[in-house]
Amino acid sequence: MKNKAVLFIIGFIIWILLGWPPDVQHVIAGIPAAAVVAFLTGDMFARRPFRFGNIIRYLWFCYYVPLFLWECLKANIDVALRVLNPRLPIKPGIVKVKTTLKSDTGLTFLANSITLTPGTFCIDIKPEKGILYIHWIDVRSKDINTATQLIAAKFERVLKRIFD
Amino acid sequence: MKSGYFRWIVGALALTAVLLFISIYPIPSLLKWQSPLLSRCFFILMVCFGLCLIRLMLGPTPADRAVAIDTLGVLIVGFCAILSIPTGRDWYIDIAIAWALQSFVGALALAKYMEGRGFDE
Amino acid sequence: MSEIIGYIFIVIGLAFDILGCIGLIRLPDVYNRLQATTKCVTMGTCSILFGVFVIKGFSSTGIKAILCLVFLILTAPVAAHALARGAHASGVKLWSKSVCDMYEQDKGEGKR
Incomplete structure (x- = not known):
């Protein structure tokens, strides 16, 4: 679960950087996109997510x-x-x-x-x-x-x- | 050993001549937005593309050709990045990102193919 | 001022690009060519992208250029590594004046 949270945050940051400067529509559309990516591929991302802290x-x-x-x-x-x-x-x-x-x-x-x-x-x-x-x-x-x-x-x- | 030196001298002379021609010859600006420095940058990148295409043509093994194709992909990323300065359109950088992704996946697929295994591994 | 610094970065990048392409023509076998291209051309293109970032500042173009730079510096060595392994597995020999090939020895021992 923590795995997916870390991937969600990273994906969301990349989404915002790709659509710089951020506006409200863009950020709202980014949340479900990053969530889908984190849900589908979160298990392959990192084996020990507690290292990120x-x-x-x-x-x-x-x-x-x-x-x-x-x-x-x-x-x-x-x-x-x-x-x-x-x-x-x-x-x-x-x-x-x-x-x-x-x-x-x-x-x-x-x-x-x-x-x-x-x-x-x-x-x-x-x-x-x-x-x-x-x-x-x-x-x-x-x-x-x-x-x-x-x-x-x-x-x-x-x-x-x-x-x- | 002698022929090696001869080839080095011929190649160095040819390259210097091409670079001098690019830097001295007054290039007519094809479009309104082209500054003289940037149009020379494009021509130097054209020389790089030409060298890669020579290797693509001569390469004795398939691996050499794969390396040349990979290099061409990275050079095209730089070309798109320079192109975004005078035009001021940011979607050229989008093209560069997409091209880098596509070139990376293509290089991996070529490597798998050369290794002689299936794609499912 | 920032334009001049950016153009200096771009010119340095172009110089490294063309040196890498000369290396692609001159060096004798696949592995040496990969050495030249993966160092010079990757760093040359990264320098061009950094120059674009310096010229454009923190606008959308500059941020995307930095993103592209990070992506390129992470993926280009991986692609080169995969190509070298594929070339070795498909039986491309090293240059005739090479010193040693430990990889071939170890693969031979593994088969026996």
Whole structure:
């Protein structure tokens, strides 16, 4: 039930943002639409809805966003320099990385942030073993522990506090 | 190795020539609302579309073509977003949101098809 | 003033877009091409959308541009991940000068 309430609030906020600026007709029409969506798909949305009430997680999320954007900018400049270089300095390969995250949302966010950071790209996830397969454009180490330190450690530390 | 350098020089010269032509040539404004900077932005996006279409034509495997189609979808979102500035109509952004959704679902369907499984999984 | 900042964002986005498309042409195999396009083109388009938001402010167009930006940044890596997995499952080989392929090894062990 709490699940559906959270989804109702999120859907209603998105409805209002899509019809900005809000007027009375629009808001009244939004309530049944968000209610129908929440009633039909609420069960698939979140498994543990009590996590949404925790303030500390939002603060860590606010710390995570600028870190992510800075890594994104570095990734873009890195790829641009590699593409423009006439010798094409790439040494690609697929390596394995261990993770200790358990929740689905946390794994999705970890894979997304690995994909948008310099030189790495997530190919497959095995959640039961906690292993990610990562295509690395410039392989610096084939060892699983060193690769984990180089690629996933700094995001995992933050994401563990947000989603687990 | 020599042929690689030759191809790099030819490609760099061609791209620089195209970009210089776009930035210098006085583009006649097709419609009343077009400012010169924005019409050049459209032409640069046209060059991006052209590069994607070249990859779509050459791509040795089906996966390359799928990647090119996905990239085209994201570029069209940017095109619609720029188009909404001079016209001042907000439904261009609606088109962009709908196109992003459709491109995402299309990419997922292409990936499932390449994996060789059914759609019911 | 806000128009100038917005146009600067749009021009940066266009530069990243065209660099990503050059990468799509130049790099040697599917996975490297996905690396280039999913980073440069996604961030370039997000920069264009942010420029539209800066120019238009908190009007309906600007709010929708921010919504589209969030949506794009959440879905583009997922689509790229699905495409890469599909390409690997359909048997596309890595580039001949690649260093290692742990994924292929693990799949082989699983079958035996």
